[in-house]
Amino acid sequence: MSEFATRLIAWHKASGRHDLPWQNTTDPYRVWLSEIMLQQTQVATVMPYYRRFLERFPTLADLAAAPVEAVMPYWAGLGYYARARNLHACARAVMEQHGGCFPQDPAVIAELPGIGRSTANAIAAFCFKARVPILDGNVKRVLARCFGVEGFPGTPAVEKKMWGLAETLLPGKQVDTYIQAQMDLGATVCVRSKPRCTACPLAEICVARREDRQAELPTAKPKKKVPQRSARFLVIVDKAGRVLLEQRPASGIWGGLLSLPELAEGESSEGKALTSYGLAVDRWETLPALNHAFTHFKLELVPLLGRVEKFPPRTAEPGLHHLPINDLESAALPAPIRRLLLEAASRLD
Numbered sequence: 001m002s003e004f005a006t007r008l009i010a011w012h013k014a015s016g017r018h019d020l021p022w023q024n025t026t027d028p029y030r031v032w033l034s035e036i037m038l039q040q041t042q043v044a045t046v047m048p049y050y051r052r053f054l055e056r057f058p059t060l061a062d063l064a065a066a067p068v069e070a071v072m073p074y075w076a077g078l079g080y081y082a083r084a085r086n087l088h089a090c091a092r093a094v095m096e097q098h099g100g101c102f103p104q105d106p107a108v109i110a111e112l113p114g115i116g117r118s119t120a121n122a123i124a125a126f127c128f129k130a131r132v133p134i135l136d137g138n139v140k141r142v143l144a145r146c147f148g149v150e151g152f153p154g155t156p157a158v159e160k161k162m163w164g165l166a167e168t169l170l171p172g173k174q175v176d177t178y179i180q181a182q183m184d185l186g187a188t189v190c191v192r193s194k195p196r197c198t199a200c201p202l203a204e205i206c207v208a209r210r211e212d213r214q215a216e217l218p219t220a221k222p223k224k225k226v227p228q229r230s231a232r233f234l235v236i237v238d239k240a241g242r243v244l245l246e247q248r249p250a251s252g253i254w255g256g257l258l259s260l261p262e263l264a265e266g267e268s269s270e271g272k273a274l275t276s277y278g279l280a281v282d283r284w285e286t287l288p289a290l291n292h293a294f295t296h297f298k299l300e301l302v303p304l305l306g307r308v309e310k311f312p313p314r315t316a317e318p319g320l321h322h323l324p325i326n327d328l329e330s331a332a333l334p335a336p337i338r339r340l341l342l343e344a345a346s347r348l349d
């Protein structure tokens with residue numbers, strides 16, 4: 001038996017959890033229900049829900065016979081409501097496809113609604129003595145730390161590596177105790193932040209503890225690179241200190257707000273000023289760019305300052321405004337455009 005398994009099994013006898021309501025049973029309905037409820041939810045929260053659920057739906061047949069709407073109140077407050085819908089769909093599938101008896105083969109269990117490979121294996125190990133490993137969030141954390149597995153465990157390559165490791169470590173007997181020990185260790189000792197290494201049976205063989213890397217392992221989900229865009233805006237100011245503003249289309253960013261005229265890709269400032277507003281500007285000054293972070297992208301705003309004598313009548317068309325650049329307090333401007341205009345105003349004579 002691997003040293004990992006030997007240590008865990010011995011630890012579980014002395015320090016594991018033995019009296020949870022879903023332990024000491026091999027009824028797949030009860031084990032399955034607890035496994036689903038425990039996904040993303042703490043034991044203490046699950047306990048009263050588990051009890052109430054079983055009072056109302058004592059058997060898988062009772063659950064399958066009830067309409068799904070009758071199930072939801074017993075889940076209200078647990079969150080992740082797809083779990084409850086899948087639970088109900090799964091009960092019906094077991095009734096219809098398996099004559100009301102939970103299948104024993106983990107691969108067949110994993111085909112039922114809402115049951116992944118790890119949950120299927122846990123049910124098969126606890127209820128039918130199958131020799132299969134589990135790999136839930138707690139186990140991934142313990143494996144990553146104990147064996148120094150690098151990479152975010154949510155990526156297929158790292159997950160595959162961990163399944164391989166989990167298979168290798170699996171003991172020949174007492175698989176149910178071993179699995180329970182892994183779950184308990186992850187929930188009570190090798191917790192996400194501040195693991196209790198001094199109370200851990202794996203401390204002497206743990207890579208993360210040896211290298212003081214508990215906080216780094218498992219590797220966090222990589223942050224998505226936020227796309228960077230750049231846009232050029234015309235700051236056209238007349239002698240009287242008024243700036244040309246344009247109302248944005250109703251849809252898209254800053255929909256319906258006032259903004260500076262924006263140049264399209266490849267469009268020139270001269271061309272835009274002349275064709276859109278009838279303005280001939282002979283000199284453009286590029287002002288320092290300003291950066292603004294949206295939820296899904298970062299925008300670099302590049303202001304191009306152009307000066308004119310006065311605005312022609314054409315710039316009074318609907319949607320166009322010329323407002324005093326030093327008095328834009330009440331104008332409906334997007335925050336970065338307001339910042340950009342403040343900066344531009346400070347540069348005017």
Ligand code: SF4
Binds near residue numbers: 191200203214
């Ligand atoms: S020694 Fe610490 S980091 Fe390593 S498995 Fe135990 S609790 Fe987790």
